[in-house]
Amino acid sequence: MAWLMAASASSPRSSSASVQPVPPYERPALTKGYLFPPDKKPARLPGFHTCVGSGGQRQTAEWYKENGIEVLYEDPVVAFDGKTQTLKTSSGKILKYGSLIISTGCEASRLPEKIGGKLPGVHYIRDVADADSLVSSLGSAKKVLVIGGGYIGMEVAAAACGWNLDTTIVFPEDHIMPRLFTPSLAKKYEDLYQQNGVKFIKGALIDKLEAGSDGRVSSAVLKDGSVVEADTVVVGIGAKPVVGPFEAVGVNREVGGIEVDSLFRTSVPGIFAIGDVAAFPLKMYNRIARVEHVDHARKSAHHCVETLLTSQTKAYDYLPYFYSRVFEYEGSSRKVWWQFYGDNVGETVEVGNFDPKIATFWIDSDSRLKGVFLESGTSEEFSLLPQLAKSQPIIDKSKLQAAASVEDALEIARSSLQSAASV
Structure with a gap:
């Protein structure tokens, strides 16, 4: 089995061809902690190798060796032959595969x-x-x-x-x-x-x-x-998906990237695509999407490999999630950490004064909560957001608008969630 770029699971006789000289890492750190001044404890490798950010094992070069994964550093794939099931790297090495996972991600515009x-x-x-x-x-x-x-x-x-x-x-x-x-x-x-x-x-x-x-x-x-x-x-x-030599596998012309089904299978048997480069069915919103986010990269990899190893047929059901963390260096007068779940469609209700909290709720014409944004929430409050966005409860917009605080607004949303569960 040959895997391109970063893969989030291991298997005997697997390999990964990479353009970089180091094992895969979680890119969000590059525009956050990595850029801090030297006296403000900047992030550095191996501190953010995959998959530390999600609580997983730190996948260093030694980890790959211990798990039987061959990594070809600074030797990206430059040619692909679906008929012979082979790949050619820049050094001229030929890789034979049984199953192929394309996870080439995006490149900066x-x-x-x-x-x-x-x-x-x-x-x-x-x-x-x-x-x-x-x-x-x-x-x-x-x-x-x-x-x-x-x-x-x-x-x-x-x-x-x-x-x-x-x-x-x-x-x-x-x-x-x-x-x-x-x-x-x-x-x-x-x-x-x-x-x-x-x-x-x-x-x-x-x-x-x-x-x-x-x-x-x-x-x-x-x-x-x-x-x-x-x-x-x-x-x-912005960024654009790195399709590279795999355009013949099938590219989605609307959102870009390699088109896959809900199990991350391409139109070519034995070939899969995951992460930023995959154009997949976003089940809960009934549309094809590409999601450039580390959360989706992790979850799509897991779903794809589970499909390969267990023959599962459960469709990938992803909930869009975005976040940012900035001003977190020592000496900062105000740290920022927001999270958003769902779809930002419909009318909005904003609650809070940004001192430090503020929340925004997106509500459609049927009074259903479609998306929710929260700044500086507690762990418990942040954990409520995906529940709300996934369930899309009917919510009283006038009550939200009258909420005296972010905490009150979230409690109103929580009550709507509970009411929906009891119906």
Whole structure:
């Protein structure tokens, strides 16, 4: 059995071909704890190898050897032959497989080279080498420009605050995190970032990045002609699935990635795809989706391998989940940790004053709770969120709107959950 990139289970006679020189690790750390200044206890390997983040074993190089898994480091697959069931790596090695799991993930979207996308001092974050390069730049930086107001942009900007750097974020939308945050919710976080010295340039596009006399990036020219000085630029404008040599297996043209069924089987017998690269049926919302999240990577891997080893036929039933943790370095005046479960569709009800808690509830036209967001909750409160999003109870919107606190609102939601269970 040959597995590509990271796999979340072990099996005799299995192998994994990787583009990196180290065993698989959990990427969220790269834009969070890894970017902390040296005096603020930054995360480092082997501290976040798979699957420590979910309470599993730390899968170091020794772990793979002990479990009979051959890992080919810095030797990615470059060719695939479904008829002969073989793979060819960049070194020329031929791998024969019985079952193949494609878990090639995503790669960072990049600015074109012709507008300065490859200038020294311009960074993208997808692997440890990228993060190391950025940490090196932050150590001597004076002005940091972050391009993109999504997860990467906001997490990098928060880390830059820990270095006490002049930081600016530029993005084309009206507010940060537009795919999830409501304008009201976004404003709360924008205010917090501004209190930490971060400047926002909204509704703006990059025309080009320019170099100084030393060849290193020195500024960004926006489409409106204005110029933003920066000696370090971090680009966080999204990611795209790495289909690589496997396009012939079957690509979904709407969401990208390799199309699979509810057991992660592709259209080719014996070939599976998991994690970010998999376009799978999102059962609870009846649509095909790709989910770029470590939680889905773990769970899809487990489901796929269980299918392989036990012939299970239970459909994968994933509940969308997103989170962020920032400003967690020593000396921070305010740490941020939010979680979201479900689907952000319908009308919203916002409860709380962000001191420190705030919650947002998404309710559809049938008064069903579709999604819920919570900042700075307790463990018990966070554990309630997936129950609510999964059950989608009918909830009294007027009661939520009248709630005096986040705690009261969550209790109203909990009661709706209990009422639904008793019907």
